[in-house]
Amino acid sequence: MLIAQITDTHITRERKPAYNRVDTAAYLERAVAHVNALDPRPDIVVMTGDLVDEGSAGEYAILRDILAPLSMPVYLMPGNHDARGALRAGFPDHPYLAQGGEWIQFAIEEYPLRLLALDTVTPGRGHGELCEGRLGWLADRLVEQPERPTLVMLHHPPFPTGIAHMDKIGLLQGAEALGGILSRHRQVQRVICGHLHRPIQAVWHGTPVSVAPSPAHQVALDLRPGGPSAFMMEPPAIHLHSWTPAGLVTHQSYIGAFDGPYLFKDGSPVG
Numbered sequence: 001m002l003i004a005q006i007t008d009t010h011i012t013r014e015r016k017p018a019y020n021r022v023d024t025a026a027y028l029e030r031a032v033a034h035v036n037a038l039d040p041r042p043d044i045v046v047m048t049g050d051l052v053d054e055g056s057a058g059e060y061a062i063l064r065d066i067l068a069p070l071s072m073p074v075y076l077m078p079g080n081h082d083a084r085g086a087l088r089a090g091f092p093d094h095p096y097l098a099q100g101g102e103w104i105q106f107a108i109e110e111y112p113l114r115l116l117a118l119d120t121v122t123p124g125r126g127h128g129e130l131c132e133g134r135l136g137w138l139a140d141r142l143v144e145q146p147e148r149p150t151l152v153m154l155h156h157p158p159f160p161t162g163i164a165h166m167d168k169i170g171l172l173q174g175a176e177a178l179g180g181i182l183s184r185h186r187q188v189q190r191v192i193c194g195h196l197h198r199p200i201q202a203v204w205h206g207t208p209v210s211v212a213p214s215p216a217h218q219v220a221l222d223l224r225p226g227g228p229s230a231f232m233m234e235p236p237a238i239h240l241h242s243w244t245p246a247g248l249v250t251h252q253s254y255i256g257a258f259d260g261p262y263l264f265k266d267g268s269p270v271g
Helices: 025-035 057-067 086-088 132-144 174-185
Strands: 002-006 044-048 074-077 106-108 113-118 152-153 171-174 188-193 201-204 207-211 236-245 245-256
Touching: 002 207, 025 057, 025 236, 044 106, 044 188, 057 086, 057 207, 086 207, 132 174, 171 201, 188 236
Parallel strands: 002 044, 044 074, 113 152, 152 188, 188 207
Antiparallel strands: 002 236, 106 113, 201 207, 236 245
């Protein structure tokens, strides 16, 4: 099973450039074309939040149009820039969005790797939270199938990253309780996140956690305690999660036109 993870697409009203600089709609269109052109082609796409910038119906309509060419199922999750009601209204043909009641939490059961999506949104705020209800839902789902390999997905990374202005709007409630749940359920192969607009890896409470970059702009890698809130136009990318019975392996796939591939043996291009 091959999973493409796209995150933090930040589609704006009327496709206006984000921060007066970033054409997020065009970048997502390139990401969609990139995913469709991959060989082997991913089985599914998961989008781990901040799908749009303001949570408006118009933004979700643009998002829907851009995602339409994808040739595989797409699973959508909210981030702090999203609005649950508008997301559900914009994608009424995605029934999994209704599984979680108040929250957008869902289990996807029909693939070799089980997928559990966890909602960290705090409406109107940038930081994430996990209350007892959301954590209890996750614990119950994991108890149901303790031997089945599982991928857990959420928007806000549960650990401090060292990028100070982003850590201030990280997962500020429920992180340690989540870690306790994960430590009791070794079937969780990995936790995948977004929010940081950077590729970041950690082992947290004994479970690998990865943060995917954005297909548009990236948060500046500034590990100073007082570093400013800033972004960079570094190469756009997605993550590819490859599952086999031997385990889950995560790759970074850059979006763009690059020279190669070339054979190591004689330098000839592979055609």
